[in-house]
Amino acid sequence: MTGDIVQAAKFIGAGLAMIGAMGGGIGVGMSVQGAMEGMARNPDTYGNLLTNMILGIAFSEAIAIYCLVVSFLLLLVV
Amino acid sequence: MEKSRKWRWGVNRWWVLAFIILTVIATNRFAPVQQVIAVAPENLTKSPIITLPLVGGLYLTNTEVAMILMDLIILVIALVVKSRVKEYTLIAKGFTGALEMLIEVLYNLAQSTAGKWAKKIFPLFATILIVVLFANLLKLIPGFESIGFVEEVEHAGYTAVSLGGNWFNVTTPEVAEGGAVVVPFLRGLSTDLNFTLALALISVIMTQVIGVQAQGFGYFSKFFNVRTLFSRPIFGVMDLFTSLLEAISEFAKIISFTFRLFGNMFAGMVLMAIISVMVPVFAPSAIMLFELFIGLIQAFVFGMLTLVFMAMATQGHAEA
Amino acid sequence: MDKLGINVGNLLVQIFNFLIVLVVLRAWVYKPLLGMLEKRQKTVEKGLDDARVAAEARANAEKDAAEIMSEAQAKVAQTIREATEKAEAVTRELRATADAELSKEREAAMAEIEMERERTLAELRGQVAALSIAAAQRLIGENLDEKRQHALLDEFFSGVKDGKIVVLEGSAVNGDKAEVTSALPLTQDEQATVRNQLLSSLEENAEVVFKVNPSILGGLVVRVGDQIVDGSVAGQLQNLRQSLR
Structure with a gap:
């Protein structure tokens, strides 16, 4: 019985941890928005912006990935 | 314009179709099972290979086998480059030419970021990038995470069907107790926390080393700033606190490095494991391509971050 | 840590591996x-x-x-x-x-x-004169004084008589340029006479030009400016014909 509650808490916790991925998503969206606006205004900077955009996406995505890691740890390790 | 709109019957689409049909047949014949998802890499040896005094028993894990494979590949490439670089040519060509181009691009990147310290930083930066790149890409080779020992477990598992000899196919039906699971020989190197933690430690520690080389021991005043503590008491205390935060951020960097790479790669592995069970036809290919992209990006990010942190360490703390 | 799979041994293995790769x-x-x-x-x-x-x-x-x-x-x-x-x-x-x-x-x-x-005309003049005299002699039957005859003929041809221009008598001319036309070329003396005559009645430094035109038959035609004094035989014959009609 207690084991089941702990198991349920793990799942709930894992799900809650993934809420943090929202921030990562917003971050990715905003960085892409900025890059797209920049590209639309000045198409010459396409290559440069693309590289930096992908870097920025990777950084903001890392936040979401941390949430995912926490979620996995809750599910698999704890 | 008109030409691109014309429908042409290429040969590649037939290959794709044939492979899809083959996948359908194969998944019907041998139902795919979800592999064991564990954060820790599995030990391949029952008993430790060597027992070190302080550390304890050292097992051979499946990520270490992948590591040895990666080492071999890098070694071969290095040998090829070493043998070919003697014959100097003005025009880069072939395999060495491609590698040369990569090195040149990386070196230019390092030079534009780190300036005169590029020569010092470049080997570390490039090695981290190359190692992470190979580790990430090797994961995509078929056979990783799917071929291995069949291990009898006490908890839920699958049934092992004999294929003749010592070969077994672990497949459905699922059994609640005393089933068999696969302990793969090879597992993606980046899904091992030891690997990412090792790289993160090296990156952060070498950043401090380069900072000391560039600025002397004054570099550490960045982490424990007492210079303004007595001259300007209130701001001095604030400076001390911010410098302590800097010190903490160095440890945060280690964790961030570790889990960024591990999280990306492990998530990819989990995704692959789940998708290949749920939608075994065609979908894993798309995920595979996405994993390739993620692998490249993560390698680049790891390398770039190392480079940027090292360059920042050489430039020193901006004095107010 | 153990569940995460991190252990110091594997970590060290990875670190050394990385260092080896770095060196290589x-x-x-x-x-x-x-x-x-x-x-x-x-x-x-x-x-x-x-x-x-x-x-x-x-x-x-x-x-x-x-x-x-x-x-x-x-x-x-x-x-x-x-x-x-x-x-x-x-x-x-x-x-x-x-x-x-x-x-x-x-x-x-x-x-x-x-x-x-x-020259030819001058020679001709002499012959014409001789012929005329001879013809007149035969016609008149009497011998004219040869000198008189010659004077007559000269007058006929030159329109100059006794050092005076016949045609100019009684008529006044004015102008700075005179053109004298004769049937046969005038002699030097006659030319001088004509010139003197004309110059005396004309202005000083007036120009006198002599011309030869056999069609007037005899006498002189003097033309000064727009005035013409016709003293030629042809002109007189014309006048005669006009009056006879």
Whole structure:
């Protein structure tokens, strides 16, 4: 019985941890928005912006990935 | 314009179709099972290979086998480059030419970021990038995470069907107790926390080393700033606190490095494991391509971050 | 930690592995490749430098060539112009000389013809006079004093009698240019007489031109400005015919 509650808490916790991925998503969206606006205004900077955009996406995505890691740890390790 | 709109019957689409049909047949014949998802890499040896005094028993894990494979590949490439670089040519060509181009691009990147310290930083930066790149890409080779020992477990598992000899196919039906699971020989190197933690430690520690080389021991005043503590008491205390935060951020960097790479790669592995069970036809290919992209990006990010942190360490703390 | 799979032994293995890879790559890949890249960059830079120098040299050479070309062209054009001018001058000179000679010759010929004509007419005058006298002798049957006859004939032909122009008697003329036409050329004396006569009645320095026109038969026609004094035989015959009608 207690084991089941702990198991349920793990799942709930894992799900809650993934809420943090929202921030990562917003971050990715905003960085892409900025890059797209920049590209639309000045198409010459396409290559440069693309590289930096992908870097920025990777950084903001890392936040979401941390949430995912926490979620996995809750599910698999704890 | 008109030409691109014309429908042409290429040969590649037939290959794709044939492979899809083959996948359908194969998944019907041998139902795919979800592999064991564990954060820790599995030990391949029952008993430790060597027992070190302080550390304890050292097992051979499946990520270490992948590591040895990666080492071999890098070694071969290095040998090829070493043998070919003697014959100097003005025009880069072939395999060495491609590698040369990569090195040149990386070196230019390092030079534009780190300036005169590029020569010092470049080997570390490039090695981290190359190692992470190979580790990430090797994961995509078929056979990783799917071929291995069949291990009898006490908890839920699958049934092992004999294929003749010592070969077994672990497949459905699922059994609640005393089933068999696969302990793969090879597992993606980046899904091992030891690997990412090792790289993160090296990156952060070498950043401090380069900072000391560039600025002397004054570099550490960045982490424990007492210079303004007595001259300007209130701001001095604030400076001390911010410098302590800097010190903490160095440890945060280690964790961030570790889990960024591990999280990306492990998530990819989990995704692959789940998708290949749920939608075994065609979908894993798309995920595979996405994993390739993620692998490249993560390698680049790891390398770039190392480079940027090292360059920042050489430039020193901006004095107010 | 154990569940995460992190243990110090594997961590150390990874770290040492990384260091090995670092050393290997540094010794076998980075050093030779970077050296090679540097060498290549130097070569390329040198090549670019050489190319630049060569391009400059070429540009200079081209400029020189163009200068030489234009100079040569200018020289050639000048030479051609000079030659043309010279040729034209020579041609013009030749033509002028030829023209001058031609006109001189023509004038000379004309003068000769005129002289010849006058001489012939003068000779003719003598013969005509002799013939007339002879005819008149036969006609009249009497011998006129030969001197008188000659005076008559001279008067007939020249319209000059006793040092006076017959036709001018009783008529006044004015003008600065007089044209005297006679049937046969006048003698020098007669010409002088006519001139003196005309000059006395005309203005000073007036010009007197003598002309010969056999069609007037005899006498003189004097034309001063727009006035004509017709003292010719033909004119008198005309008058006679008018009055007889």
